[in-house]
Amino acid sequence: MPIEKNSPPVPALCPDCDLLLTSIDPPPGHTVRCPRCGRRLHKWKVHSIEKTLAISLTGLLLYIPANFMPLLTFDILGLNSSSSLFDSTLTMFQQGQDAVGIMVILSGFIFPLLILSLLLAVSSGLYFNRPTSWMSRLLRWYHHLAEWAMTDVYLIGVFVTIIKMSHMAEIEFNTGFFCFVGVVLATIAAQSTMDHHLFWSRLESTKTPPLPVDSSAETGAEAGLCLCPTCEKTLPLSPGREQNCPRCGQHLHLRKKDSLSRTWALILTAIILTLPANLLPIMEVEYFGVPDRSTIMDGIIYFFQEGSYGIGAIILTASILVPLFKIVGMILILLTIHFHWPGWLRHKALMFRFIEFIGRWSMLDIFVIALLCALVRFGFLSTINVAPAAFYFTGVVLCTMFAAINFDPRLLWDAGNSSPPKDVPDATTCS
Numbered sequence: 001m002p003i004e005k006n007s008p009p010v011p012a013l014c015p016d017c018d019l020l021l022t023s024i025d026p027p028p029g030h031t032v033r034c035p036r037c038g039r040r041l042h043k044w045k046v047h048s049i050e051k052t053l054a055i056s057l058t059g060l061l062l063y064i065p066a067n068f069m070p071l072l073t074f075d076i077l078g079l080n081s082s083s084s085l086f087d088s089t090l091t092m093f094q095q096g097q098d099a100v101g102i103m104v105i106l107s108g109f110i111f112p113l114l115i116l117s118l119l120l121a122v123s124s125g126l127y128f129n130r131p132t133s134w135m136s137r138l139l140r141w142y143h144h145l146a147e148w149a150m151t152d153v154y155l156i157g158v159f160v161t162i163i164k165m166s167h168m169a170e171i172e173f174n175t176g177f178f179c180f181v182g183v184v185l186a187t188i189a190a191q192s193t194m195d196h197h198l199f200w201s202r203l204e205s206t207k208t209p210p211l212p213v214d215s216s217a218e219t220g221a222e223a224g225l226c227l228c229p230t231c232e233k234t235l236p237l238s239p240g241r242e243q244n245c246p247r248c249g250q251h252l253h254l255r256k257k258d259s260l261s262r263t264w265a266l267i268l269t270a271i272i273l274t275l276p277a278n279l280l281p282i283m284e285v286e287y288f289g290v291p292d293r294s295t296i297m298d299g300i301i302y303f304f305q306e307g308s309y310g311i312g313a314i315i316l317t318a319s320i321l322v323p324l325f326k327i328v329g330m331i332l333i334l335l336t337i338h339f340h341w342p343g344w345l346r347h348k349a350l351m352f353r354f355i356e357f358i359g360r361w362s363m364l365d366i367f368v369i370a371l372l373c374a375l376v377r378f379g380f381l382s383t384i385n386v387a388p389a390a391f392y393f394t395g396v397v398l399c400t401m402f403a404a405i406n407f408d409p410r411l412l413w414d415a416g417n418s419s420p421p422k423d424v425p426d427a428t429t430c431s
């Protein structure tokens with residue numbers, strides 16, 4: 001369906017390819033995509049503020065029992081061992097892996113609490129029609145933290161742990177487990193019902209008049225416009241002057257500063273860390289006092305030998321294939337920019353969005369180990385401890401995630417000699 005032509009056109013920029021568009025306001029029930037790179041620019045969401053308020057409040061009510069009540073109880077030969085989710089986040093500290101522990105406690109405990117609280121604060125302010133300046137700051141924090149809250153990855157980790165232990169122990173599901181499933185569903189639902197454009201436009205105290213569009217310009221850079229990376233407001237950029245977004249306060253740049261050198265440095269660090277992460281043992285299982293150390297690949301082979309092909313494939317994908325794909329994919333994109341390769345830009349842009357999306361799922365194995373260490377504590381009979389590779393593996397995950405954050409996908413189109421449409425196009429609208 002075409003965009004209504006009666007409303008005055010508001011120039012907008014695609015965050016991924018910098019294409020200048022006349023408007024990205026979709027009719028109700030429709031989604032807008034960039035005609036050049038295919039990125040989704042805006043999706044209309046019904047009753048976004050009310051739904052976000054209700055769902056984030058539900059998530060917060062379930063949060064305390066989900067984290068502090070017992071999650072699972074394992075029973076081996078009449079011996080019981082149970083643990084709450086919070087205990088499992090602390091296990092890494094107890095075993096001397098403080099750096100891994102910090103990552104687990106931030107991504108599994110603190111950031112999920114923060115993003116639900118931030119969504120509740122902003123949506124309730126908008127629902128009661130009391131938008132204030134500090135709410136913009138809260139929403140900005142939400143945008144920076146959203147991908148670091150990994151309760152969904154943690155939940156898959158709980159399922160992997162259950163399958164891994166199901167043939168060794170009797171497993172009892174406790175109250176914390178059901179509350180945690182509720183928290184994960186509420187977090188996913190609250191994030192997907194939140195309408196980014198609606199929230200930011202409602203928080204804007206002074207509406208700026210529509211910017212004049214230079215019809216000969218094809219990109220924001222040519223038109224002297226830049227996009228705020230946080231609230232996605234299109235703004236005129238004054239060369240040589242430090243500028244902050246008037247809507248959210250984010251520092252503005254035409255392109256992310258030192259993007260290529262930072263991305264290269266992080267990817268090369270990830271490659272170096274991949275070696276100890278895969279060659280050293282990541283977990284130590286003690287049976288009757290005899291330690292048995294295993295690498296990531298040993299764990300995957302064990303699942304396939306036991307006939308748990310599905311779970312083996314999940315761990316293989318999350319721990320080996322995803323980090324490998326992220327590193328190889330980012331190198332291909334960086335080389336495209338350096339050597340000005342013109343082909344397959346749309347596919348490479350799609351690949352970068354996929355790399356951004358899958359980045360956090362590599363934490364799966366670390367969450368599984370944290371849960372196993374907390375839950376399998378049967379004294380002399382059997383205990384599970386974390387081993388040195390966990391530190392290096394967490395480093396690989398962090399480096400590849402920060403590489404994707406520091407990379408500016410518009411550089412791909414700047415260097416690719418692509419041929420965007422000559423007229424300022426409308427965004428593509430679809431149902």
Ligand SMILES: [Zn+2]
Nearest residue numbers: 014017034037
């Ligand atoms: Zn685009």
Ligand SMILES: [Zn+2]
Nearest residue numbers: 228231245248
């Ligand atoms: Zn902004």
